Amino acid sequence: MAVAEAQPNVVVLPKTMAVGDLARALEVSVVDVIRGLVNMGVMASINQTIDFETASLVANELGFETKPEEEVAAPVEEEIETDIAPGKEILWTDEDSSKLKQRPPVVTVLGHVDHGKTSLLDAIRLTNVTAREAGGITQHIGAYQIEHNGRKVTFLDTPGHEAFTAMRARGAQVTDVAVLVVAADDGVQPQTVEAISHVRAAGVPIVVALNKIDRPDANADQVKAQLAEHGVTIEEYGGDTPLVPVSAKTKQGIEDLVEVVMLVADVADLKADPDRPAIGRVIEAHLDKGRGPVATVLVQTGTLERGDLVVAGTTFGKVRAMVDDKAKNVGRAEPSRPVEILGLPEVPEAGDVIRVVADEKAARALVARNARERAAGTAAAPPATLDEMFAQVKEGKAKELKIVLKVDVQGSLEAIKSALAKVPQNEVALSVIHDAVGDITESDLTLAAASGAVVIGFNTKMEAPARRVADSTKVDVRQYKVIYELLEDVQKALTGMLEPEMVESTLGHAEVRQIFTAGKTTIAGCMVVDGLVRRGAQARLIRAGAPVYDGKIATLRRIKDDVREVNAGLECGIVLEDHNDVQVGDVIECYVVQPKPR
Numbered sequence: 164m165a166v167a168e169a170q171p172n173v174v175v176l177p178k179t180m181a182v183g184d185l186a187r188a189l190e191v192s193v194v195d196v197i198r199g200l201v202n203m204g205v206m207a208s209i210n211q212t213i214d215f216e217t218a219s220l221v222a223n224e225l226g227f228e229t230k231p232e233e234e235v236a237a238p239v240e241e242e243i244e245t246d247i248a249p250g251k252e253i254l255w256t257d258e259d260s261s262k263l264k265q266r267p268p269v270v271t272v273l274g275h276v277d278h279g280k281t282s283l284l285d286a287i288r289l290t291n292v293t294a295r296e297a298g299g300i301t302q303h304i305g306a307y308q309i310e311h312n313g314r315k316v317t318f319l320d321t322p323g324h325e326a327f328t329a330m331r332a333r334g335a336q337v338t339d340v341a342v343l344v345v346a347a348d349d350g351v352q353p354q355t356v357e358a359i360s361h362v363r364a365a366g367v368p369i370v371v372a373l374n375k376i377d378r379p380d381a382n383a384d385q386v387k388a389q390l391a392e393h394g395v396t397i398e399e400y401g402g403d404t405p406l407v408p409v410s411a412k413t414k415q416g417i418e419d420l421v422e423v424v425m426l427v428a429d430v431a432d433l434k435a436d437p438d439r440p441a442i443g444r445v446i447e448a449h450l451d452k453g454r455g456p457v458a459t460v461l462v463q464t465g466t467l468e469r470g471d472l473v474v475a476g477t478t479f480g481k482v483r484a485m486v487d488d489k490a491k492n493v494g495r496a497e498p499s500r501p502v503e504i505l506g507l508p509e510v511p512e513a514g515d516v517i518r519v520v521a522d523e524k525a526a527r528a529l530v531a532r533n534a535r536e537r538a539a540g541t542a543a544a545p546p547a548t549l550d551e552m553f554a555q556v557k558e559g560k561a562k563e564l565k566i567v568l569k570v571d572v573q574g575s576l577e578a579i580k581s582a583l584a585k586v587p588q589n590e591v592a593l594s595v596i597h598d599a600v601g602d603i604t605e606s607d608l609t610l611a612a613a614s615g616a617v618v619i620g621f622n623t624k625m626e627a628p629a630r631r632v633a634d635s636t637k638v639d640v641r642q643y644k645v646i647y648e649l650l651e652d653v654q655k656a657l658t659g660m661l662e663p664e665m666v667e668s669t670l671g672h673a674e675v676r677q678i679f680t681a682g683k684t685t686i687a688g689c690m691v692v693d694g695l696v697r698r699g700a701q702a703r704l705i706r707a708g709a710p711v712y713d714g715k716i717a718t719l720r721r722i723k724d725d726v727r728e729v730n731a732g733l734e735c736g737i738v739l740e741d742h743n744d745v746q747v748g749d750v751i752e753c754y755v756v757q758p759k760p761r
């Protein structure tokens with residue numbers, strides 16, 4: 164302890180931070196921080212934001228010296244700023260193109276429940292186990308890599324589009340190819356359609372795995388026609404989507420499927436530089452009783468090595484050990500290789516960027532920045548609202564308005580879709596990225612959040628989990644009961660004519676204590692009792708509890724001077740615009756009307 168006092172730890176802190184983030188930055192328990200705050204008379208919860216000064220006092224108590232972020236972090240910050248664009252799929256811009264080498268594709272399997280996603284993932288894994296590995300232990304770490312004809316393919320083994328889109332909503336595009344599983348005996352189902360929308364919105368190429376072809380009631384032609392109806396035209400029908408008939412049960416077609424995935428990946432020309440410090444994504448993370456925080460990481464570029472210092476979201480530490488999907492300890496992980504890493508002091512979140520940093524200083528700066536971004540909610544794709552759209556159209560910036568459309572009945576859905584198709588799209592294109600009959604679900608919201616889309620509901624309700632996502636992501640959800648109004652709003656947004664929703668907020672109240680007259684003008688001698696009053700702001704004159712005038716504050720004076728604002732506790736002279744009937748005892752309520760913040 165004596166040493167620590169002689170050479171206190173210096174921590175770099177941002178201007179404001181959550182209590183939890185301070186604890187993290189200091190690597191002390193939240194309880195200690197809260198206790199420190201309480202001792203200072205500050206009652207704060209873990210998520211509450213405190214300023215640098217308050218944080219410093221607590222940190223000092225705990226034996227740390229603090230520095231404001233700008234002073235030391237600026238150069239690092241700048242480098243990172245250009246390096247990672249929030250919400251962008253490409254995380255690094257400093258890649259040296261001459262060093263790029265081919266990397267294995269990363270594949271996600273999506274489709275309707277019970278169509279065989281899990282069985283297919285298992286079949287692929289088993290079919291491609293090399294003799295050497297056979298009988299060895301494999302473990303589910305959230306992703307696995309197979310080798311096929313000497314080439315590697317990585318499969319994310321959390322099937323389903325929820326995981327896919329949840330990652331994307333956090334700006335993490337980790338999938339190169341999507342395998343859409345459709346059971347040949349059941350055909351295209353609601354979650355198939357949903358999966359198509361999610362993959363489309365992500366711009367990821369699709370390979371259809373027509374599963375369960377061993378079943379006597381398999382009907383391949385029907386599935387192909389249904390897919391075409393939903394905009395997925397397979398190669399056989401003149402489109403560009405490959406379809407491979409498979410059976411996860413008999414293993415028929417599994418090799419072909421992997422082969423086709425390879426071909427699609429080749430077209431995409433996937434590359435990374437294995438000789439740079441690694442950057443990747445956290446696929447899964449949990450707290451293991453024996454091993455501590457464990458994170459499955461997919462390296463996207465560079466090579467991750469044991470001993471590397473890494474930042475993952477808002478935590479950082481040295482990679483103590485790496486374990487692959489065959490439960491083998493490894494020293495290195497190249498691009499597209501999934502590994503479990505040990506050594507982080509805390510469990511990061513799925514979707515977090517993990518990157519190797521040079522030293523602790525850089526690590527702390529990056530952690531602080533990530534924490535700030537997380538608090539501000541900017542780690543996700545920028546949310547679109549109709550109001551923002553309107554503003555962007557006005558500035559000539561917007562190119563596309565994306566919509567997730569949910570409607571109560573099929574008939575209305577068709578009617579709205581065809582009406583939307585007729586809306587003139589001169590400046591801005593309209594794109595319905597997903598439409599379906601039913602209430603607004605969490606999946607709709609994550610899709611919208613990940614894609615920068617607006618959710619439009621017609622005679623629909625919003626499920627509680629969806630409401631929570633809407634609140635946290637600030638996705639614009641507009642509900643309508645009249646088709647005409649829905650169309651009108653969309654049209655206005657497209658042409659930049661949408662009026663933002665206006666809301667009133669009260670600035671303050673002033674009590675009239677005396678009346679003066681100057682010619683015909685009545686001057687109300689007032690005391691500001693709460694908030695403030697502002698010249699030019701809206702004002703309502705309230706007499707005996709009822710408004711008798713609604714207009715503006717024309718002039719505002721303190722003593723003899725014209726002033727812009729007068730705060731609570733001060734006297735002032737107010738002249739209302741075009742209104743002279745003011746009496747002692749009236750209350751002037753000052754307010755502003757502003758576009759609703761979203």
Ligand code: GDP
Nearest residue numbers: 275276277278279280281282374375410411412
């Ligand atoms: P998921 O919900 O999409 O992950 O589907 P599962 O992989 O759990 O499979 C659902 C059911 O379909 C299980 O009972 C599987 O045994 C069965 N199944 C999966 N693939 C096939 C197949 O190719 N043929 C047949 N006959 N059954 C299959």
